[in-house]
Each structure stands twice: as structure tokens, then as C-alpha cells.
Amino acid sequence: MNHASPPAQALTVLTPLRPGGAFAVKAAFWVGDRFPSLLNDLRTLSFIHFARWAIVPSEPGLGCRALLLFESDFDGDWNDYIDSFAEVLALRMKAIWGTSYGFPGPRPTDGFRAYIRRNQLVPRVCYAAVPGATTTQVLAALKLRDAHRSLQTAAADPAMDDATFAARWRGFLTEVQFEL
Amino acid sequence: VGATSGQAGTLTVMAPIRSDQEQRLLAVLDVLNSNDSALGARRVPSEEGSDRTHFARFAVLSALTAQPPTFVPGILGASRLIFTASFDGPLESYVDDLLRSMSASGPSSDGTWVEQIWGCCEGFPAAGNDPRAPADYLLRRRVPTTEFIASYGDSTVREVRTALCLQERIRGFAQLVQGWSDAALRSAFMEEFPA
Numbered sequence: 001m002n003h004a005s006p007p008a009q010a011l012t013v014l015t016p017l018r019p020g021g022a023f024a025v026k027a028a029f030w031v032g033d034r035f036p037s038l039l040n041d042l043r044t045l046s047f048i049h050f051a052r053w054a055i056v057p058s059e060p061g062l063g064c065r066a067l068l069l070f071e072s073d074f075d076g077d078w079n080d081y082i083d084s085f086a087e088v089l090a091l092r093m094k095a096i097w098g099t100s101y102g103f104p105g106p107r108p109t110d111g112f113r114a115y116i117r118r119n120q121l122v123p124r125v126c127y128a129a130v131p132g133a134t135t136t137q138v139l140a141a142l143k144l145r146d147a148h149r150s151l152q153t154a155a156a157d158p159a160m161d162d163a164t165f166a167a168r169w170r171g172f173l174t175e176v177q178f179e180l
Numbered sequence: 181v182g183a184t185s186g187q188a189g190t191l192t193v194m195a196p197i198r199s200d201q202e203q204r205l206l207a208v209l210d211v212l213n214s215n216d217s218a219l220g221a222r223r224v225p226s227e228e229g230s231d232r233t234h235f236a237r238f239a240v241l242s243a244l245t246a247q248p249p250t251f252v253p254g255i256l257g258a259s260r261l262i263f264t265a266s267f268d269g270p271l272e273s274y275v276d277d278l279l280r281s282m283s284a285s286g287p288s289s290d291g292t293w294v295e296q297i298w299g300c301c302e303g304f305p306a307a308g309n310d311p312r313a314p315a316d317y318l319l320r321r322r323v324p325t326t327e328f329i330a331s332y333g334d335s336t337v338r339e340v341r342t343a344l345c346l347q348e349r350i351r352g353f354a355q356l357v358q359g360w361s362d363a364a365l366r367s368a369f370m371e372e373f374p375a
Binding site for chain 2: 008010012014025026029032033046048049050051052053054055056057069071073121122123124125126127128129130133135137138139140141142144145148151152153155156162163165166169173176179180
């Protein structure tokens with residue numbers, strides 16, 4: 001079975017919510033949305049392509065009140081990913097997964113990893129539009145594209161002489177050296 | 181932050197699998213997965229052309245762990261097919277695109293990917309009836325997203341692919357023109373990257 005093509009990996013976790021858990025999860029995100037500074041630590045996790053949480057409502061046959069679904073597409077090693085969440089986002093993880101049965105807390109990370117591993121759902125099929133690209137590579141390419149546009153405009157400017165353009169080119173390379 | 185991020189959205193569909201169809205569904209999903217591997221890239225064949233899906237996956241939920249003791253552990257009334265995707269643009273048109281492209285081909289002559297996958301789920305409408313019925317089914321079985329985070333939600337799949345290709349071209353060009361005169365550099369640049 002597959003998670004995803006390297007380097008992107010897929011993580012899907014489903015945990016049964018405690019009574020009142022759905023409300024608590026929504027409240028935690030409501031606070032996060034209104035105080036964006038609380039999300040700054042999340043933005044430091046540059047290996048996340050996409051991540052989402054959803055509450056699966058209770059329905060006949062599902063066997064519990066409601067479920068918390070977490071999904072993420074990320075780069076790198078599974079253990080490192082879970083550890084980063086536990087270390088960088090400990091309070092948020094506690095606020096979110098503390099609403100589910102069996103959550104041991106983000107630290108020590110051994111227990112958190114075991115909890116995620118026990119509740120993760122291995123996908124049968126994974127799709128990635130650009131399977132070989134990390135988040136860092138994508139962001140670098142987008143930044144490079146923007147810088148390159150202004151250089152294209154300069155190259156087409158008849159008022160600019162060749163020497164000035166060559167200087168712009170060298171400046172461009174210096175500016176984007178980490179994006180190449 | 182919220183259910184969308186930039187222009188990107190997310191879709192989660194959870195549908196009960198007909199009890200006599202689970203093994204068949206698993207086999208079809210494995211065919212889909214092995215086809216992806218054969219292509220050398222993870223592409224859901226049906227999504228070719230729609231070009232709006234960043235990431236997608238199919239999973240089957242057959243049992244739950246970490247159940248509270250008051251519930252019967254690990255038992256579901258019916259297994260669930262879970263489909264999730266991160267995509268570009270409005271949800272409704274994405275579902276239409278997805279179904280259209282998944283209907284264009286299939287794992288065998290027995291039916292399209294839509295029929296072979298979603299047709300294993302309870303209540304999925306049979307082909308030939310209301311053309312809106314499959315999309316309505318997926319939207320009805322949709323699980324709303326509570327929170328969505330995207331590192332590049334302002335950029336579409338097409339923009340990401342184009343930017344990565346451009347990056348490669350610029351890298352190659354930079355190596356090629358080392359030591360060239362100013363005039364030759366500019367001329368080559370304008371030829372390679374016309375405004």
C-alpha cells in the first residue's frame with residue numbers, strides 16, 4: 001500500500017470525539033482564525049503542502065458520536081512530521097486532539113506518534129499533481145517566476161542598453177540564487 | 181484559514197460501501213493505484229485534463245480504533261469509502277469536472293471509474309438517470325471542512341507546474357550563458373523568454 005510518491009506523504013487520521021468534542025474543536029479553530037498570530041508557529045512548518053481538519057457527524061452505523069478527520073500532505077519523514085507537530089504546536093494539538101478519546105497529549109512524542117499511528121488510515125490510492133516537488137521547491141519556483149517577470153519586461157524595454165540588462169541579469173541571479 | 185485558503189478548496193466525501201461490494205471496490209482501487217505506478221507518476225487517470233487537483237486520495241474505513249469503552253470497538257455498520265482532494269476553484273464545478281473526467285475511462289470494459297468506484301456505495305444513482313444525480317450524491321455525502329491550511333493556496337495546479345518548468349529553464353539558461361557578452365546574453369534571453 002502507498003502513502004504517496006516521495007517526497008510528499010499522505011496522512012489521514014480519524015479519531016472518535018468525546019461528547020462536546022465537535023463544539024470544542026470548532027471553538028479552537030474559531031479562536032485561531034480570529035487571532036492569526038496564533039497560527040504563526042504553524043506557518044513555520046514549511047513541509048506542509050495542505051492540511052485540513054473536518055468533523056464527521058454521527059450517523060447510523062458509524063459506531064460513535066462523531067469523528068475528527070485530519071489530513072495532511074507533507075514532505076519528508078513521518079516520524080519527523082509528527083514530532084514537529086508535537087514540539088512546535090503542542091498547545092494547538094492539545095486543544096484539537098484533546099477532544100478525542102485516547103489522546104495521550106503531544107509530549108512525550110512517543111505516545112503521540114503511537115496514537116496517530118493507531119488511528120491513521122492508509123490510503124489505497126494517492127494522487128499528487130506534482131509528485132516530485134516539495135513545498136519548499138514549489139514556493140521557490142513561484143517566487144522565482146515573479147522575479148523573472150520583471151526581468152522579462154526589462155529585456156523588452158528598447159530604452160535599456162545591453163550592459164544595463166546584463167547587470168539586471170546578474171542582480172536577478174544573486175536575488176534568486178536560493179530559488180534556483 | 182477556514183474552509184478555503186486563497187483560491188484553493190478542499191473536498192471530503194464519505195460514503196457507506198455496500199456490504200457485498202467492498203472486496204470488489206478494493207480490487208478496483210488497487211487497479212487504479214497500480215495504473216498510477218505504471219505511469220510513473222501518481223495520476224488518477226480520470227483527473228487528467230481537469231488539472232485542478234493538487235492532491236487526492238481514496239481510502240476505505242473498515243474499523244475504528246481508540247473507541248471509548250462504552251462502544252463496541254472497531255465495529256462499523258458499514259465500511260466507508262473516503263475520497264478527499266485539495267483543488268482549485270469553486271467546489272461545485274470541481275465535482276462536475278471530477279465526475280466528467282472519471283467517466284471518460286475505466287479499469288475495464290465493465291464500466292467507468294465512476295461506476296466501478298462510486299457505484300459500490302450505497303445510494304449512488306445508477307447511470308442513465310438524472311445527469312446531476314452523481315454530483316448531487318457526492319455533495320450530499322460531503323463532510324464540510326472545519327479548517328484548511330495551504331502553503332500555496334493562491335496558486336493553481338497549472339501555475340505551480342508552469343513555475344516549476346520555468347525554474348528548470350532558468351537554471352539551464354543560467355548555466356548556458358556564463359561568460360557570454362552582454363548583447364549575446366540579452367538576445368538569447370529574449371529568444372528563450374519572450375515577453
